[in-house]
Amino acid sequence: MKIACVGGGPASLYFSILMKRMSPSEDITVYERDPVGSTYGWGVTYSDRLLGNLYSADQESACAIAESSASWNRWDHHREDVAMTTRPGHAGYGISRRRLLSILAQRARVLGVRIQYEREITDEGELAEADLIVAGDGVNSALRNRHADHFGTQVTAGRNVYLWLGTTRVFEFFTFAFKETVHGWIWCYGYPYDPRHSTCVVECSPETWKGLGFDRGTEADTLARLEKIFAGMLDGHPLMGRGDGEGGAHWLNFRMVDNRTWYRDNVVLIGDAAHTTHYSIGAGTGLALGDAATLVNALLEDPRLPSALAAYEKEAKAALRTARLAGRRSARWYENIRRYTGLPPEQMFKLHRARYSLLLPYVPPRLYYWAGRVNEKSLARATGWVSGKVARARETFTPQ
The missing domain is CATH 3.30.9.20 (D-Amino Acid Oxidase; Chain A, domain 2)
Structure with missing residues (x-):
């Protein structure tokens, strides 16, 4: 196929890497509107679970990402003169967004992907020769916005x-x-x-x-x-x-992006063009790379484009569900922070860790805290189960 990827972010670049690696005959071009090396933001986060999956998918880029990352194995909370340390049970990583994009772009070129910088695509008609157009052009996706009614796009601030x-x-x-x-x-x-x-x-x-x-x-x-x-x-x-x-x-x-469907004819949404999750759970990069792997798997398993895109949408939406729910609950905790600031700092910190909880918004904070103290093992198991499920859903994919 002749494949055009619009947008030079992690989703498009990683899709091009995996697709070219698994099917070298594909003709793939990535179009990025900004100059090379130009990007917003500072560092992005990911977990050890995601890193393990990156090694399985493409060891070369995974090694470069790991070598360029900082890591931590605990969380520190501070309020007034009180501090509390917790260990989540898994490592976290941070990497410069600019460095991440540089690694992915270099790996894509080595595999034979063409990257055109300072080339903005706002209409799929500009790519009439492409068999597949991967719209990875972000929250403000021009390709998605042209057909917002078809995609059923909803953006909530x-x-x-x-x-x-x-x-x-x-x-x-x-x-x-x-x-x-x-x-x-x-x-x-x-x-x-x-x-x-x-x-x-x-x-x-x-x-x-x-x-x-x-x-x-x-x-x-x-x-x-x-x-x-x-x-x-x-x-x-x-x-x-x-x-x-x-x-x-x-x-x-923060803008929550939802779409009823993720594809139209030969145009398919990926990453932030398809969905967003609240930044407070640090899921964006992992979900973008997961979308890329899921789309590649769907295309390789089914040569019929419509059914392959339908399979991609179904699987990617299912993988997204838990992380989206966690993001909404996390955002709600911060938007209602005065509900928790009347507690002593240590109690507030523990309820901050429990912000993914289904029950917390509906139970008086002090009661929730003391119920956990009475039955701390049960609460720890419940909180750990939810946190683990969130982490797996947001950063787990299985490249084939």
């Missing part, structure tokens, strides 16, 4: 605002910090992604955001305020934004 930043503070572990201000609570989590940098994601309610003056002023003003709020966490290190400091900071509302 979250209530809270968040800001994705970098810092030269290299965290040893995955670190959470919750801070109370005169305008409400604001929180940050950070994780390392290379030997010199970490990612920091800051979140708060729109009322706190406005009260702290983040709705006005430059990016430099915003970073200075945040450095003061999270001084203990940053230990004197600066925060880094996306701009030059003169324009406004890039505050966002």
